[in-house]
Amino acid sequence: MDDAPTSNDIRLREGASIAQRLIKAGFAAAVALCFTPGLFTHDTTEVIISVVALLVGAALIAGVMLAPAVVWIITPDEILIGHQRPFGRLHTRVIAKDDIRALQVSGSRSAKARFQLTFTLASGERLTSPPISDVTHVRETVARIAAQFDVPDVEAPANPVDASNAEMYLGEPIAPFSSRDIWIVAAITAVLCAVPYAYKLWRGLPPGWLDITLLPLGAIAAFAVYKLANRVTGAFWIVRENDLRIERIWGDGSPREDHIEGRDVKAISVERRGRSEDEHCLVQIRLQSGRRFRSPRIGSRLEARAVGTEIVRRLAIAPENNQI
Numbered sequence: 250m251d252d253a254p255t256s257n258d259i260r261l262r263e264g265a266s267i268a269q270r271l272i273k274a275g276f277a278a279a280v281a282l283c284f285t286p287g288l289f290t291h292d293t294t295e296v297i298i299s300v301v302a303l304l305v306g307a308a309l310i311a312g313v314m315l316a317p318a319v320v321w322i323i324t325p326d327e328i329l330i331g332h333q334r335p336f337g338r339l340h341t342r343v344i345a346k347d348d349i350r351a352l353q354v355s356g357s358r359s360a361k362a363r364f365q366l367t368f369t370l371a372s373g374e375r376l377t378s379p380p381i382s383d384v385t386h387v388r389e390t391v392a393r394i395a396a397q398f399d400v401p402d403v404e405a406p407a408n409p410v411d412a413s414n415a416e417m418y419l420g421e422p423i424a425p426f427s428s429r430d431i432w433i434v435a436a437i438t439a440v441l442c443a444v445p446y447a448y449k450l451w452r453g454l455p456p457g458w459l460d461i462t463l464l465p466l467g468a469i470a471a472f473a474v475y476k477l478a479n480r481v482t483g484a485f486w487i488v489r490e491n492d493l494r495i496e497r498i499w500g501d502g503s504p505r506e507d508h509i510e511g512r513d514v515k516a517i518s519v520e521r522r523g524r525s526e527d528e529h530c531l532v533q534i535r536l537q538s539g540r541r542f543r544s545p546r547i548g549s550r551l552e553a554r555a556v557g558t559e560i561v562r563r564l565a566i567a568p569e570n571n572q573i
C-alpha cells in the first residue's frame with residue numbers, strides 16, 4: 250500500500266495476503282481436527298460436540314480463504330476500486346470526480362491510529378475506503394484529496410500520531426487506581442479462593458488438598474493484586490523532536506518517567522503482540538543498556554511501521570539501528 254503524500258496516486262488496500270490466509274486457515278483446521286476423535290465414540294454428546302466443532306472450523310476456514318481483497322487507487326480525476334476474491338475474477342468500478350459530493354474521515358474504535366475515507370456520491374450512495382496506512386500523514390492526505398476533488402468543509406480528524414503534531418501520543422494518559430478499589434479487588438480475590446474451604450466446613454465435609462492449597466494461593470494472589478495492580482495501567486508515550494517520554498506507574502501508585510534520545514537507541518522495530526497482524530502490532534525500542542520498551546498497541550503492521558518511521562525521524566535514530 251502506498252498512500253504517501255509524495256505519490257501521484259493514493260493507494261489503499263485491505264485484505265490479508267495468501268500466506269496470512271493459509272496461517273489462519275491452518276490454525277482453524279488444527280483446532281477443528283482436535284475434536285475429530287469424538288466422532289468415533291459411542292457417546293452422543295461427544296459426537297455432537299465434534300460435529301459442531303468441525304462445522305465451525307470449516308466455516309472459519311471458508312471465511313478466511315474467501316474474504317475479498319480490496320484496493321482503491323485515488324487519482325486527481327477519479328477513484329478506481331478493485332474487488333477480488335482469492336478464486337474469483339477482478340471486479341472494478343470507476344468513480345468519476347464529478348460524482349463525488351462529500352467526504353468524511355472516520356476513525357476506528359478498536360485502534361485510534363486508524364482512519365478511513367467515506368465518500369458520498371451524487372446518487373446518495375456512501376463508499377468507505379480501506380484504512381489509510383500512513384497514519385502519520387492523515388491530515389495532509391485528506392486535505393490533498395479534498396482539494397483535488399473540490400470537496401468543501403472536510404473536517405480534519407483528531408489524530409494523536411499525525412506528523413503535524415508537535416507531540417505524538419501513543420496510548421492513553423494513565424492514572425493510578427484508587428487504594429479503595431485495589432483493596433476491594435484484593436479482598437474479593439482472597440475470599441473467592443477461600444470459598445471452597447469454607448463450603449466444605451459448612452457442610453461438615455473434610456476439606457481436600459485442593460481446598461487447603463487454595464488458602465495460601467489466595468493470600469499470595471491478593472498480595473500480588475495489592476502490589477502490582479497499578480502496573481497493568483500500561484504506558485503512555487509522548488514523542489517530540491529529539492525526545493521520547495514514556496510515562497508509567499509504579500506498583501505503589503507513584504509516577505515514573507523514562508526519557509529516550511536517539512543516541513540511546515540500539516534498535517527500533519515493529520513487532521506483533523497477539524494473533525493478528527491487522528490489529529496487534531506495536532513499536533519496540535531496545536536501548537544500548539539492554540532495556541526494552543514496547544509501545545501501546547497501534548494497529549496493523551503498516552500503521553505501526555508508519556508510526557515507527559516518524560519516531561525514527563524525530564529522534565534522529567541512526568540508520569543502522571532502524572529495523573522498521
